[in-house]
Amino acid sequence: MNTTHGGSLSPFASHPDRSRGRRYTEVPSPGRNAFQRDRDRIVHSTAFRRLVYKTQVFLNHEGDLFRTRMTHSLEVAQIARSIARPLGLHEDLVEAIALAHDVGHTPFGHAGQDALNACMLQVHPDREGFEHNFQSLRVLDFLEVRYPQFEGLNLSFETREGVLKHCSQANARRLEASEPGGVGQRFLARTQPGLEAQLCNLADEIAYNAHDIDDGVRSGLLSLEQLEEAQVFDRYRVKSLRQHPDLVGKRLLFESIRRMLSAQIHDVIASTRALIEQAAPETADEARQHPPLVCFSPTMAVQSAQLKHFLSRNLYRHPKVQDTTDRARDVVAGLFERYLTRPADLPESAPVLPPLDDKPTQRARAVADYIAGMTDRFALREHERLTGQRLFD
Ligand code: MG
Secondary structure (H helix, E strand, O other): OOEEOOEEOOOOOOOHHHOOOEOOOOOOOOOOOHHHHHHHHHHOOHHHHHHHHOEOOOOHHHOOOOOEHHHHHHHHHHHHHHHHHHHOOOHHHHHHHHHHOOOOOOOOHHHHHHHHHHHHHHHOOOOOOOOHHHHHHHHHHHHOOOOOOOOOOOOEHHHHHHHOOOOOHHHHHHHHHHOOOOOOHHHHHOOOOOHHHHHHHHHHHHHHHHHHHHHHHHOOOOOOOHHHHOHHHHHHHHHHHHHOOOOOHHHHHHHHHHHHHHHHHHHHHHHHHHHHHHHOOOOHHHHHOOOOOOOOOHHHHHHHHHHHHHHHHHHHOOHHHHHHHHHHHHHHHHHHHHHHHOHHHOOOOOOOOOOOOOOHHHHHHHHHHHHHOOOHHHHHHHHHHHHOOOOOO
């Protein structure tokens, strides 16, 4: 029997022995399956280690007790594994995808990405911007330098497919040109990725909705009263109080989040089971041909979207969060401009930039890669070193 950590593997799960393989052929490991090996390579990578100093919502220096990209990725992995096991999906693969999914994130979260995208669009005549999912793949395929035989980590197709959650048509065409039938193809053919990839996408949403409520309330920017608007959370707050009428403060917060998380996980398991039963895919490839099969129930999908909007209105666009992200945007844009026009200002540890003569866009991409790899505090230190300005205390 095919097993993965005690659960049996479904016929529609991805199987390491039937993987579409790596970009460079390697001898299989004697003790680990291909997806375990991917997961281990990710854990040992530089980009993964840097996630501990990268912003999720709250800038890394704002407090030690908020989520970072690292703890977010661990929570995504935990949730994805909890759902994978009862569905018979491959747990090592979901763990690999979840741990790697954010390695392309810039410092300062989405503000950093938006700034870098705007900078790249100005330089590139063919509007080649900066996309964090595409960057995650770029980190795994090229920017990690660890092996004598190849660039990148040379991960399995299935892990790379899961990391590339979104991709513009222009980037998909670029990928398809360099790797025909590879990870870019599904964006052109408009098909779905394997079920483990679909699962990690949803686990990401479940994770950030839950932990952003937690960080939001503990930071004082959100209140439990305000959260009454967010139906799915409030339902479990009321249920928690019914069972524990004296519950207040953090314990009430944590109990409500815990119940909401469990309910969402069980909802995905039940809805996905029903959809899979209906579609009856016999292989992982067949599952890719159907509409998404790893889903919330329609009711939970609406409630999760509502929670997302609530967080967007009340937390991500909170004036205090906005103020710090505006300044973070200035840091990233300032560094980009400076390195691009005065490469001599790059620190000694930086890679050498390609010459400007024939392909100025290559230099811009190298600068974007370098800035995207920075941690929040390294970017702040660099900005201060070059401008003398201190944008954060
Ligand atoms: Mg994420």
